[in-house]
């Protein structure tokens with residue numbers, strides 16, 4: 001059992017316990033468990049927060065990505081460009097539509113898709129780009145949108161780790177054609193179970209998303225396409241309604257934790273020598289630090305030694321997607337995307353959550369310093 005966990009999911013509940021309990025009880029008493037006024041109200045509240053005309057709720061971030069691709073009419077024979085350094089759900093959604101994921105390497109500072117390499121990956125079959133705002137760091141959406149528009153590509157933003165992040169003053173998820181969000185408990189806005197949301201300014205896309213998430217039907221028992229059952233529970237919506245007004249405060253706290261890590265790590269010999277690299281906060285946007293991920297050589301040994309000192313860390317992600325067994329048929333090799341491959345061998349996510357105490361952070365850095373000097 002870690003003395004300092006990589007994420008403490010109970011801390012947030014404790015600060016809002018009375019309100020959260022009350023919200024669940026009111027749903028229990030209302031009899032509206034699926035759909036209904038609470039889900040509608042949360043969709044409206046979320047659309048306002050992100051700054052889009054529409055927000056359509058669904059069952060998970062994975063479903064949000066899949067439904068969005070379907071609404072954009074992406075399917076067999078199409079290619080969708082994305083990064084190989086992300087959670088599997090990003091490309092799983094592409095593959096589920098029958099389309100082919102096409103990878104572009106990441107850049108090493110922000111761990112996001114390298115826009116210098118994007119245009120070279122566009123083919124006659126490319127229909128969309130799927131940028132991931134990884135670890136809460138927004139992509140340069142100005143440049144990405146310019147490339148997409150010049151090449152007639154749709155843009156689906158994977159905002160699962162970046163609820164509340166901004167690029168050039170706009171929230172991520174409001175810039176591309178559709179934004180896909182996850183409310184998995186460890187995301188910046190987390191439910192107490194699964195949940196997801198799709199945001200868009202296009203009324204036609206919003207309508208398609210609503211049809212697809214409800215068995216391809218506009219009107220119950222009349223089906224115009226093959227959709228799925230993907231709904232946000234009223235109970236999750238009620239909990240999220242209580243939490244959303246606190247998200248900006250939590251994101252400010254996350255930024256504070258990240259800045260403090262940067263300062264505490266700066267004097268370390270390993271940082272000065274470059275064997276430990278701190279993550280960069282992109283200029284032009286607001287990073288919301290779902291993860292604070294350092295790069296360190298001998299990562300696995302460092303991780304084990306930290307664990308022995310009671311410091312919980314995580315590895316997001318150990319294997320890049322182009323080298324996953326499931327994608328062997330795509331024909332990528334070790335060496336296809338050198339930055340993503342190197343980063344997978346070096347990344348280590350330090351404890352990061354809004355309630356992390358300064359004393360706990362000091363202990364993390366103290367232990368890291370100790371471990372690195374061995």
Ligand SMILES: *Cc1c(COP(=O)(O)O)cnc(C)c1O
Pocket residue numbers: 060061062063086087089090132158160161181182183184194195196
């Ligand atoms: C969590 C996550 C998802 C999937 O969200 P779920 O709600 O767990 O289905 C997709 N993409 C990224 C980058 C994620 O981190």
